[in-house]
Amino acid sequence: AQTVTQSQPEMSVQEAETVTLSCTYDTSESNYYLFWYKQPPSRQMILVIRQEAYKQQNATENRFSVNFQKAAKSFSLKISDSQLGDTAMYFCAFRNNFNKFYFGSGTKLNVKP
Amino acid sequence: EAGVVQSPRYKIIEKKQPVAFWCNPISGHNTLYWYLQNLGQGPELLIRYENEEAVDDSQLPKDRFSAERLKGVDSTLKIQPAELGDSAVYLCASSAGTAPDTQYFGPGTRLTVL
Numbered sequence: 001a002q003t004v005t006q007s008q009p010e011m012s013v014q015e016a017e018t019v020t021l022s023c024t025y026d027t028s029e030s031n032y033y034l035f036w037y038k039q040p041p042s043r044q045m046i047l048v049i050r051q052e053a054y055k056q057q058n059a060t061e062n063r064f065s066v067n068f069q070k071a072a073k074s075f076s077l078k079i080s081d082s083q084l085g086d087t088a089m090y091f092c093a094f095r096n097n098f099n100k101f102y103f104g105s106g107t108k109l110n111v112k113p
Numbered sequence: 114e115a116g117v118v119q120s121p122r123y124k125i126i127e128k129k130q131p132v133a134f135w136c137n138p139i140s141g142h143n144t145l146y147w148y149l150q151n152l153g154q155g156p157e158l159l160i161r162y163e164n165e166e167a168v169d170d171s172q173l174p175k176d177r178f179s180a181e182r183l184k185g186v187d188s189t190l191k192i193q194p195a196e197l198g199d200s201a202v203y204l205c206a207s208s209a210g211t212a213p214d215t216q217y218f219g220p221g222t223r224l225t226v227l
Contacts, residue, residue, distance in 0.1 A: 004155075035215070043202065045156075045218035091155050099144065099214060100169060103155030 002027045004094050006104035013082045014112050020067075021077045021107045023092030033095040034068065034075045039106075040088040048090070051075065079109075087111045115139070117219035119205050125225045131193035134222045138186070138207030145182060146216065147190050148204040156204055162188065163210065192224075200226045 003026045013019035025034070036048040051059045051068050058066050063083075067076045079086055092104040118137040126132050138145050143164050148156035159178065161169040164185035173180065177196070182188040192199055202223050206216040 033214070037218075042220070043223075044220045045204065045206075047215055047217070050215060093155075095214060099163075099210070100161070101146070101158065101216065103157075105155050106153070108153075 002029075002094055002096055002100075002102045004092055004102050004104040006090075006092055006107050008107045009105070010108040010110070012110045012112055013079075015082055015084060017082055018078060018080045019082055019109065021079075021090050021092075021109065023075045023077070023104055025073050025075065025092075025094045025102075027073070027094065027096065029097055031097060034066075035093040035095070035101075036064070036066070036075075036077045037091045037093060037103075038086075038088045039091065040085075045091070049077065082111045084111050084113060117205055117207055117217055119203075119219035119222055121222055122220060123223050123225075125227065126195055127227050128197055129194040131191065132195050132224060133192075134190045134203050134205075134224075136188045136190070136205035136219060138188070138205070139217055141209065142207035142217075143185070143210040144208045144214070145188050146204075146206040146208075147180060147188070148206065150202045150204055150221070152201075159190070159203075195224075195226045197226050200224055 005024045032053045034051045039045045049061045063080045089106045094102045145162040147159040150156045160173045162182045180190045202221040204221045205219040208214045208216045
């Protein structure tokens with residue numbers, strides 16, 4: 001069975017600085033998809049960024065980028081130039097070949113002014 | 114384009130009462146998911162539909178939970194009878210059903226069982 005581990009329950013960062021959220025996963029599959037979702041205090045989950053496992057190039061979306069290390073089964077999220085609106089819970093998710101999603105326990109990010 | 118719609122947003126009931134949640138997915142999305150999210154934790158899948166067929170309900174407590182997705186569009190999740198431990202947020206998500214198959218989530222229903 002696949003598992004997703006987020007080892008940082010809570011993190012803080014100063015506004016305008018950079019922060020990296022960690023995620024590791026366990027799978028025996030070779031082709032899969034990885035996602036980072038953001039859940040602000042209003043609770044609606046929003047997609048931040050996604051990565052196809054067969055792509056070596058790390059995905060980037062504006063201030064958000066990932067460091068995908070397939071051999072290490074690591075998928076970290078880097079947020080550059082942190083903004084107050086980035087304050088939220090961040091969930092790492094894994095999608096297997098059977099279209100089933102597994103979520104980590106989340107990292108609560110606090111961006112301080 | 115309208116997002117995933119869920120209702121009600123909040124529900125407070127007493128234990129042993131029935132409760133139902135409704136979800137309308139994004140138009141054209143064939144796959145629909147119901148998740149349970151406890152405070153401070155990630156979503157846990159309850160059931161997944163591909164059109165009107167429940168293809169993964171292995172985590173659904175079938176003694177008290179039921180779900181349906183008539184005509185492969187809207188879906189209803191029911192709990193009868195509710196227990197104190199059912200207090201949580203119930204999230205609905207939908208996806209197009211083709212890789213990478215990004216899920217789009219609704220705002221959720223926060224259930225409180227007294």
